[in-house]
Amino acid sequence: MTPADFGRRFLLLAAVLLGCAATLVAQNEPAHHPMASAMIAADGKTQGPANVAAPHNEFVIRGATVLTGSHGAIQNGSVYVRNGKIVAVGESVNAPASASVIDARGKYVTPGIIDSHSHMALDGDVNELTNPVVPHMMMIDAFDYRDKALYHALAGGVTSALLLHGSGDMIGGQAVVIKLKYGRSRDEMLFPNAPRSIKFASGENPKRVFGSRNQLPSTRMGNFEVMRQALQEGREYMRDWDDYNTKVKNGDKNARPPRRDLRLEALADILRGNLLVQIHCYRSDEMLTEMAIAKEFGYKVRAFHHALEAYKVAPQLAAEGVGIATFSDWWGFKDEAKDAIPWNAVIAMRKGVKVAIKSDSDDFVRRLNQEAAKAIRYGGATEDEALQMITINPAWIMGIDDRTGSLDVGKDADIVIWNGPPLSSYALADKVFIDGDLYFDRSLPGFGLVQFHGTPGVGAATEGFPGDDHEEVH
Amino acid sequence: MNCRTAELPNCRIESNRKPGWRSACFALALLVCATPLLAQEQAANAGAPIAIRGGKVMTITHGTIPNGVVVMENGKITAAGPAASTPVPANARVIDATGMTVYPGIIDAESHLGLQEIGSDQMTSDLAEPSDEIMPHMHVYDAFHAETELIPVTRLNGITNAVVAPAEADTLPGQDSFIQLAGRDRDEMILVRDIALPVNVSGQQRRGGGGAGGGGGPRFPSTRMGVASQLRQTLLDAQDYMRRAANPQAAAGSDQAGEGQRAHGGSGGGGFHRDLKMEALIPYLRGERPVILSAQTSNEVLTAMSIAREFNLKVVLNHMERADDILDTIAAYKVPVIVGSIWTLPETGDRYDAEYRLPAELVKRGVKIAFASYSDTHNARNLPYAAGYSVAYGLPYEEAMKALTINPAEMFGVADKLGSLDPGKTANVVIANGDPLDVKTDVKHVFIAGREIPLVNRQTELRDEYWPKK
Numbered sequence: 001m002t003p004a005d006f007g008r009r010f011l012l013l014a015a016v017l018l019g020c021a022a023t024l025v026a027q028n029e030p031a032h033h034p035m036a037s038a039m040i041a042a043d044g045k046t047q048g049p050a051n052v053a054a055p056h057n058e059f060v061i062r063g064a065t066v067l068t069g070s071h072g073a074i075q076n077g078s079v080y081v082r083n084g085k086i087v088a089v090g091e092s093v094n095a096p097a098s099a100s101v102i103d104a105r106g107k108y109v110t111p112g113i114i115d116s117h118s119h120m121a122l123d124g125d126v127n128e129l130t131n132p133v134v135p136h137m138m139m140i141d142a143f144d145y146r147d148k149a150l151y152h153a154l155a156g157g158v159t160s161a162l163l164l165h166g167s168g169d170m171i172g173g174q175a176v177v178i179k180l181k182y183g184r185s186r187d188e189m190l191f192p193n194a195p196r197s198i199k200f201a202s203g204e205n206p207k208r209v210f211g212s213r214n215q216l217p218s219t220r221m222g223n224f225e226v227m228r229q230a231l232q233e234g235r236e237y238m239r240d241w242d243d244y245n246t247k248v249k250n251g252d253k254n255a256r257p258p259r260r261d262l263r264l265e266a267l268a269d270i271l272r273g274n275l276l277v278q279i280h281c282y283r284s285d286e287m288l289t290e291m292a293i294a295k296e297f298g299y300k301v302r303a304f305h306h307a308l309e310a311y312k313v314a315p316q317l318a319a320e321g322v323g324i325a326t327f328s329d330w331w332g333f334k335d336e337a338k339d340a341i342p343w344n345a346v347i348a349m350r351k352g353v354k355v356a357i358k359s360d361s362d363d364f365v366r367r368l369n370q371e372a373a374k375a376i377r378y379g380g381a382t383e384d385e386a387l388q389m390i391t392i393n394p395a396w397i398m399g400i401d402d403r404t405g406s407l408d409v410g411k412d413a414d415i416v417i418w419n420g421p422p423l424s425s426y427a428l429a430d431k432v433f434i435d436g437d438l439y440f441d442r443s444l445p446g447f448g449l450v451q452f453h454g455t456p457g458v459g460a461a462t463e464g465f466p467g468d469d470h471e472e473v474h
Numbered sequence: 475m476n477c478r479t480a481e482l483p484n485c486r487i488e489s490n491r492k493p494g495w496r497s498a499c500f501a502l503a504l505l506v507c508a509t510p511l512l513a514q515e516q517a518a519n520a521g522a523p524i525a526i527r528g529g530k531v532m533t534i535t536h537g538t539i540p541n542g543v544v545v546m547e548n549g550k551i552t553a554a555g556p557a558a559s560t561p562v563p564a565n566a567r568v569i570d571a572t573g574m575t576v577y578p579g580i581i582d583a584e585s586h587l588g589l590q591e592i593g594s595d596q597m598t599s600d601l602a603e604p605s606d607e608i609m610p611h612m613h614v615y616d617a618f619h620a621e622t623e624l625i626p627v628t629r630l631n632g633i634t635n636a637v638v639a640p641a642e643a644d645t646l647p648g649q650d651s652f653i654q655l656a657g658r659d660r661d662e663m664i665l666v667r668d669i670a671l672p673v674n675v676s677g678q679q680r681r682g683g684g685g686a687g688g689g690g691g692p693r694f695p696s697t698r699m700g701v702a703s704q705l706r707q708t709l710l711d712a713q714d715y716m717r718r719a720a721n722p723q724a725a726a727g728s729d730q731a732g733e734g735q736r737a738h739g740g741s742g743g744g745g746f747h748r749d750l751k752m753e754a755l756i757p758y759l760r761g762e763r764p765v766i767l768s769a770q771t772s773n774e775v776l777t778a779m780s781i782a783r784e785f786n787l788k789v790v791l792n793h794m795e796r797a798d799d800i801l802d803t804i805a806a807y808k809v810p811v812i813v814g815s816i817w818t819l820p821e822t823g824d825r826y827d828a829e830y831r832l833p834a835e836l837v838k839r840g841v842k843i844a845f846a847s848y849s850d851t852h853n854a855r856n857l858p859y860a861a862g863y864s865v866a867y868g869l870p871y872e873e874a875m876k877a878l879t880i881n882p883a884e885m886f887g888v889a890d891k892l893g894s895l896d897p898g899k900t901a902n903v904v905i906a907n908g909d910p911l912d913v914k915t916d917v918k919h920v921f922i923a924g925r926e927i928p929l930v931n932r933q934t935e936l937r938d939e940y941w942p943k944k
Binding site: 148149151152155204311312314329330331332333334335338339340341342343347350351362363366367370373374376377423424425426427428446447448455456457458 | 591592593595623627817819820822823825827852853859862863865866909911912913914915916934936937940941
């Protein structure tokens with residue numbers, strides 16, 4: 001598909017969606033997702049498409065050490081980009097003479113870094129703590145797209161991120177997937193048609209939040225019973241709608257639709273498999289409990305986040321196809337992080353778990369390459385494996401691995417040029433491209449920003465959020 | 475033996491009764507595993523000299539030797555030089571360090587090691603006494619917990635010494651201790667009980683004010699003005715106390731003592747009263763020991779330095795993060811600086827790398843710098859990487875190594891014993907399989923006071939238990 005085709009399909013899709021929405025209102029058409037909106041596509045499985053104009057760019061990066069993230073390193077390699085997509089990668093590529101050339105001799109090229117656990121750019125609006133189950137809280141509604149944290153992350157080579165709720169609630173709400181196109185409009189920063197994710201949590205944080213008010217849940221027993229209760233409500237809501245839709249399908253003119261309830265709708269969407277389930281927990285027993293609940297209610301867990309004891313139950317995670325998004329070496333900041341070991345990532349990986357290293361921090365998001373490199377030191381990951389922990393593996397956790405996360409033909413041109421080997425203490429991101437457009441260039445005076453004009457942070461609401469578990473240590 | 479706490483049988487029994495069983499097991503596991511191992515190792519190492527041969531030796535004070543030899547005996551370094559000219563004693567245990575890097579143990583210029591176990595659990599923390607801003611008579615050595623698990627974790631990355639400081643909550647939170655990260659007990663680990671006095675003027679000492687609404691917190695001092703005037707008054711009182719303490723009879727007989735003096739060892743009638751709070755400040759007023767002056771921003775640095783100069787304090791500037799407009803002024807102070815943390819997030823209006831460049835900018839101006847883990851105590855093992863990233867932003871490599879070794883040793887007055895590979899110094903020596911500042915590098919041997927530290931801790935025990943079996 002050429003980029004022009006892509007653009008046309010995009011417009012077509014947008015038109016179809018508008019049409020769907022209209023139909024929905026008019027006929028309560030059950031074939032389309034009842035929450036379909038700018039934020040939820042008609043299939044109910046992805047976040048809505050942003051109105052992004054197809055990028056127009058064409059260049060070739062030459063002479064670099066290209067770390068593809070999927071098929072090893074290419075010495076003296078080239079990457080050819082056209083209209084936002086990678087067109088060719090290899091020792092030599094056939095780029096037309098019209099394509100501009102970026103001389104990257106002595107440099108390293110990697111896919112853009114992906115952070116699968118971030119709370120940046122939310123002005124601290126990460127926990128609606130008035131109820132332990134608030135699956136209908138939409139992160140997009142809090143996304144502060146001018147936050148300077150996005151700039152800092154971009155300068156560290158980050159091109160996509162999953163902005164998640166905090167961990168004070170058992171079910172905190174639905175995340176948003178962004179591209180770090182700092183300087184563009186809010187909607188242009190949304191990752192078009194990325195799968196929807198929802199955040200669960202268990203353990204000390206919900207215990208502390210609700211326990212301190214003498215409310216349920218103040219124990220892990222309470223944690224999981226609250227979960228089961230909520231999912232049961234979702235199951236009954238789904239049944240009521242399924243019954244109604246069956247009646248409509250059978251021509252029952254007297255069928256009355258159940259009340260539309262956003263909270264229950266979101267719970268039902270978990271059970272329908274419309275949401276990637278991202279679960280904050282630390283202890284291995286909680287992972288086993290969460291997987292058992294998922295089995296009981298018939299949904300899949302996509303990934304455990306933090307997952308500091310994943311190394312203890314890695315075979316069980318691998319068997320269920322559950323990934324982890326973990327810290328490289330954080331430990332001891334709370335009791336449930338006491339058994340954290342820096343070998344967690346590599347042990348889990350060797351036992352078949354897909355492993356991402358994530359930041360959960362406006363600080364660490366700036367140097368995820370160093371955090372991934374620790375997997376080489378602690379357990380002997382290869383450079384490829386370490387790089388995958390911050391590229392294709394987090395992309396998988398977010399369900400965007402067919403679109404980004406490696407340097408492969410047809411993927412989005414989300415690319416970082418580094419001044420040296422990226423998996424080290426010394427690497428600096430020289431240039432960061434997203435969809436083939438340059439967003440950060442270290443050599444520029446001022447802020448090094450290409451698309452952003454002004455002062456990062458001015459006009460933004462937020463002063464930053466330290467991460468859902470970092471506030472306890474900093 | 476298996477040291478995983480959950481498998482100790484008496485822990486299981488305890489688990490049914492006491493909420494604190496995990497901690498109890500933890501302590502027990504430490505007693506069972508860590509201490510005897512260390513003791514055995516120490517016994518085995520006593521006596522024969524140890525020679526490290528074939529490695530790249532970073533002496534810090536006299537350059538880097540591509541193929542060097544380091545010899546230690548009886549806890550001291552006895553030789554460090556090129557292989558060609560440095561004999562290996564015939565009875566030495568020889569360690570082949572070919573392809574490795576040999577360097578002096580890293581010194582963390584400010585940490586809370588031994589004052590904190592589980593970050594979120596107040597009961598495991600002894601960080602500060604916020605009931606009063608002026609608490610110089612608090613001593614870290616009274617709280618230092620030698621058996622903390624953080625120390626075995628930290629030393630496995632080559633950090634052998636640390637300044638342990640109370641938290642920054644008070645203007646004068648108490649006195650720092652200087653430790654080595656190994657030893658039979660607390661008394662062997664604490665090398666200097668009162669090594670320095672933190673003086674904090676970083677805004678965090680304001681009580682409930684923070685400047686919002688023009689100050690107005692419920693309690694003095696709620697503004698920076700309050701913090702500064704309280705500090706000045708305290709130092710004046712201490713000077714006064716020092717004079718009268720020098721001549722207690724005269725002081726007791728004097729009738730000139732006013733209200734403040736009665737409160738601080740003056741004559742409220744009767745004999746001279748010792749005041750521990752005032753007494754604690756005397757060595758610092760005499761310039762015998764350094765004050766560690768924490769000030770993060772330009773205005774705080776200027777205020778803090780003017781007070782320090784009024785009282786002729788021996789200053790190490792600390793926590794300096796956002797003072798890039800007065801770097802030349804800071805250089806002119808001719809005082810050393812503990813910098814950062816460089817991981818502090820930049821302010822609005824700053825380029826993304828404003829903090830990262832600070833170490834290089836200071837060193838360019840001739841300022842002696844050191845690095846510290848500060849309140850990030852559990853991650854103190856990552857201290858070398860802050861230095862590494864500073865190198866990426868222009869800090870010369872040799873200066874980065876000095877900032878982790880000889881510079882903090884000099885700042886705290888222990889450079890005669892620590893901070894470099896020089897004969898006569900304490901044998902704190904690290905061998906790593908690469909560049910110590912790079913995150914990929916693995917530390918292979920750690921010697922503290924000439925004794926090899928077993929590369930085990932609770933984390934390695936867990937690793938070994940769950941490591942994939944072939």
